[in-house]
Amino acid sequence: MGSSLLSPLTSLHCQIPFKPKDKLAGGTPILSTKTFSDASRYSCSSSSCAPSSSRPVPPLHRTVPLAASLAILLWSNPAEAGFLSGLPGIESVPGPQLPQVEFLERFNEENQKKYAEFDERFKQSPLLKKLLEQSKLNKEKNRQEIQDKYCIRGAEWGVGDCSAEGMSPEDRENFISMLKQKAGVK
Structure with missing residues (x-):
């Protein structure tokens, strides 16, 4: 015990x-x-x-550990990557040269020519031209619809370019109904 x-x-x-x-x-x-x-x-x-009464601790012995801790903290270098960080990786090393097969090279060249012809034919097709034109028209229509929607909202709230703030209540209602009619909103 x-x-x-x-x-x-x-x-x-x-x-x-x-x-x-x-x-x-x-x-x-x-x-x-x-x-x-x-x-x-x-x-x-x-x-x-x-x-402890017979052996007082001198002030120097109290400050040395504090000073050492501060020195380490303040003078430490920023973290760096490992010693191999500047070297190129394994992906930069070229692999072994594989044997070239003439049949496969010819087949690949023929396919590349065929794909290039298909791409050119598709770019010239009337279907693609029609779809691109429709996309441009839809983009402009959608932009105008968004502008009209925000103009109506601004008139109702009394803010922005379409604000009806200085109008009489009757003129304000007429203006908002005209904007809604123009935009096709009921």
């Missing part, structure tokens, strides 16, 4: 003096509670413990 109480104290790498109260059979001392309260008065160093 006594040795299990001493193991946490000896793990501090210092020896705290204690006064045995009694001894167990076998000579193991039993520690009193007064001994543990007395232990708080001792300061430990790497070699031994001494009463």
